[in-house]
Amino acid sequence: MHRRDNDLQRHFTRRALVLGGGQAALMGVLAARMYYLQVVEADRYALLADENRINMRLLQPSRGTIVDRFGVPLAINRQNYRVLITSENTPDIEQTLNRLAHIIPISDDERARILRDTHKRRNFVPVTIREFLDWEEVAKIEVNAPDLPGISIDVGQRRFYPDSVTVAHVLGYVASVSPDDINGDPLLETPGFRIGRSGLEKKYDLALRGRAGASQVEVNALGRVIRELERKEGQSGQELVLTLDVELQRFAAERLGEESGAVVLIDVETGALLTLVSNPSFDPNNFTEGLSTAQWQALVNNERAPLRNKAIAGEFSPGSTFKMVVALAALEAGVLDTETTFFCNGKLRLGDGLFHCWKREGHGKVHLTRGIRESCDVYFYEVSRRVGIERIGDMARRLGLGANFDIDLPGERPGLIPTPAWKQAVIGEPWVTGETLVSGIGQGFVLTTPLQLAVMVARIANGKKALQPHLTRDRAVDATLIARTTDDLPDLGINARHLDIVRQGMIEVTTHERGTARRSRIGEEGMEMAGKTGTAQVRRITRRERAVRVLKNEELPWKARDHALFVAYAPLEKPRYAVAVVVEHGGSGSKVAAPIARDVLREAQLRDPAAFAPGTTTASRASTDTTDS
Amino acid sequence: MSVRYGGLSRAEPSLGDKLIHLNWGLVLLILATASVGFAMLYSAANGDLNPWATRQMARLGVGMVAMFIVAMIDLRFWLRLAYPAYAAGLLLLAAVEFMGSIGMGAQRWLDLGFFQLQPSEVMKVGLVMALARYFHGIELEDIGRISYLLIPIAMILAPAAMVLRQPDLGTAMVVVMIGGAMFWLAGVRLWMFAAVAVAVVAAIPVGWQTLHGYQRQRILTFMNPESDPLGSGYHIMQSKIALGSGGVFGKGFLQGTQSHLNFLPEKQTDFIFTMLAEEFGLLGGLATLGLYLLLVAYGIAISLRCRSQFGRLLALGITTSFFLYLFINVAMVMGLLPVVGVPLPLISYGGTAMLTVLIGFGLLMSVSLHRDTYINRRGGSN
Secondary structure, eight states, X not given: OHHHHHHHHHHHHHHXXXXXXXXXXXXXXXXXXXXXXXXXXXXXXXXXXXHHHEEEEEEXXXXXXXXXXXXXXXXXXXXXXXXXXXXXXXSOHHHXXXXXXXXXXXXXXXXXXXXXXXXHSOTTSOEEEEEEEOHHHHHHHHHTGGGSTTEEEEEEEEEEOTTTTTTHHHHOOEEEOOGGGOSSOGGGXXXXXXXXXXXXXXXXXXXXXXXXXXXXXXXXXXXXXXXXXXXXXXXXXXXXEBSOOHHHHHHHHHHHTTOOEEEEEEETTTOBEEEEEEESOOOTHHHHHOOOHHHHHHHHHOTTOTTSOHHHHOOBOOGGGGHHHHHXXXXXXXXXXXXXXXXXXXXXXXXXXXXXXXSXXXXXXXXXXXXXXXXXXXXXXXXXXXXXXXXXXXXXXHTTOSSOOOOSSTTOOOOBOOXXXXXHHHTOSOOOHHHHHHHHTTOTTOBBOHHHXXXXXXXXXXXSBOOOOBSBXXXXXXXXXXXXXXXXXXXXXXXXXXXXXXXHHHHHHHHSTTOTTGGGOOOSTTOOOEEEEEEEOOSOOOHHHHHHOOOOGGGSOGGGSOEEEEEEEEOSSXXXXXXXXXXXXXXXXXXXXXXXXXXXXXXXXXXXXXXXXXXXXXXXXXXXXXXXX | OOOEETTEEOSSOOHHHHHHTSOHHHHHHHHHHHHHHHHHHHHHTTSOSTTTHHHHHHHHHHHHHHHHHHHHSOHHHHHHXXXXXXXXXXXXHHHHHHHOEEETTEEEEEEOSSOEEOHHXXXXXXXXXXXXXXXXXXXXTGGGSHHHHHHHHHHHHHXXXXXXXXXXXXXXXXXXXXXXXXXXXXXXXXXXXXXXXXXXXXXXXXXXXXSOHHHHHHHHHHHOGGGOTTTTHHHHHHHHHHHHHHTTTOSOTTOOHHHHTTOSTTTTTTTHHHHHHHHHHHHHHHXXXXXXXXXXXXXXXXXXXXXXXXXXXXXXXXHHXXXXXXXXXXXXXXXXXXXXXXXXXXXXXOHHHHHHHHXXXXXXHHHHHTTTXXXXXXXXXX
């Protein structure tokens, strides 16, 4: 019995010690594993733990404001009040929404979206109910806050354009980031970020955008923010100062009224644009809030093209405003002088073709200044034939026609100054002399934009420098703004005497008793303008119609009416302002466009914005006014 | 033969004598380990005694009382109770089939109203008692015969199969391993273990087919946790990150970022060791493992000094199951074993586990108190 017991015990002891040894060995394995994880791999896991818990959140910088030359704000950031719901803070989402619906209307579609979003997100993530609340709504919600568990108001920023319609084409607008815009800048991927989509907002987007700040937050496994560890504030976008005078711009737009067209006013000494009006316009604020399909369709299908910036993207036949180009080309080529006369009997025959003057009975004996002031077509047919299309084209390009200025706006069109080589290449037919004649009165292939016409007049008025038109005080190099200089502008290279002759013709347009725009003269001491009318035909007048009676514009559908043009500068001595007015299908240049140009030039000289450098505030301008008077 | 207590030879020892001779060192170790648990539960609740720490303390109190009662009772009583306890465990397992609550995707608890009973925990103790009773009753020579082993094999496989049906692969394997350890201690021949090992390897392909999808996934994920960091591998990855980022000295009490930001799953139960190692580092983790090593060593020492085969087998069986639980849990959170929902004894939050562990220690102390009691084959003293 005892021996057996002792056997059993010895046997057990042996096996127990083996088992215990095994257990001790396994404990050793655990200790070794701990050493491996906590000492050998500790750095790696410490990093992983930080990556787990630390999230970088970008702080959106506020977008730079855009102001006119006197500091009048044109694009600002307004507070955007949003009402949000956080589902974890409300016992019953539907009930809370019902109560909220008494304060602000919530449509069934919106309600469905809100419920869908709250189910989709984690319960501590706020879901937007509505944006762009007004103050009254915010106040009502705040007052009722105790009855609205889970409802909160959040303030963000939205772009707002105080003078929205007046400067819409220049400023453009901002819109949500589309997948095509994503370029690695993480700011673009932050929720609710808006990017410049058109106009200056687009062109100067990088400078206006600013630099993002960053907030390091500690999050838990569900992504809930526990606390902020570090915050680096971003940098707001830079202020963009325009050369425009928004009051003058509004004046010009109102003067155009219901007409479709463009008014471009430019500083003759610097090339700074003071107005750049395109009518009709649109409200870019609607784009910030998102446009309905119906609104968008209305804008796109409107035959007067409100979205199109006609000042830079509208290509029109210049009509008789082109005659200064032909005259200068001829003077420079030496094919005529002030004494050279041609006889106008109302038409000119060239081979089989018959070319009419706008005046059926003819002008009689015409010399250069008379040709300009009375806009004799036959005279310019003769001049064009002598000077040739090549030299006309050269002069046109020297005056700023036929090419883009790379002004700061998207959508600029180059117009067209035709050459025989161009016609051969594009149409595949040789140039014929008749086309030179037609080009000589700014018809046919010739196309110009209102901006180009304004620059043309400004260069004629300036006489020395080939001015470059611009809209902003500074130019942008990536995100940096650098002040512009006018020092390195190329010389115009046109004989001053020849310019005097052409300007004399333009002066007579408003001052001579037979000038085509005599009725639109300013008539005030030291403020008179010199100009040139233009009436661009958009239809072909048949031989039969001409035999009976040429139809008046009022008798034609809108689309078939002539474009009315007028280009001018003022004052006559030391010109400071140049203007180009184009009224689409407006009728005659002298009747429709010239009065508008006159009013704009008069107003410009009264306000005299060019006397103040862009960036002058309205306050300092007011004080200068007082010391002057 | 006289009965001796701790070297004293007396016919009937008083309760006072028994109290004096209790293994107070073991009690201290248990208290120390449980206190580590309280601290971690306090931390898991972000520095709050509620909801876990206070309740765990109450359970320890109740469990300690039960432990002392169990320790005082004569070993022969436990020998007589061995088969009924085993049968009760089986019944409870059967009951869980019909009325168990669904928790963690498996039926594991019986809701007794005041208490959530986990029958597999009861079974663990019942099996150790029953196997100790069985091997106590047979001769060393008979253990070599397979016919004598069929009954204990059935005793192991019956509960293992029922636990597997719940389904709880982890506990089923623990049950089999406890049984295996008992066989080893009882003196079953080495070649039989070898044969079983070969059979198991051969059965792996068949077994794979019978596993549930999530069980297969857990094993696959265990093989390569990085393959699926947001899915099943998430728990293991996050646990390893927590441990590793703790470093040598840890992030400090209540400072564990992984656990307090909820990257760590079930930090108050299965992953409590991870939290401990994150906040107290390698040193804290090793110290805790040291406590466990002492507890296990204590158990082995008690078993070696016991003169009855029942006592020896009971003591070391209970010690081994205690060891298995702690090893599997710690190995699991360190990514050495698949995630199998096994708590860390004495530290993890949980009522049944605490109670069964303490009753186990009670039995261990009873063995220690009655180490010189002679028990014959049928369970009597003469």
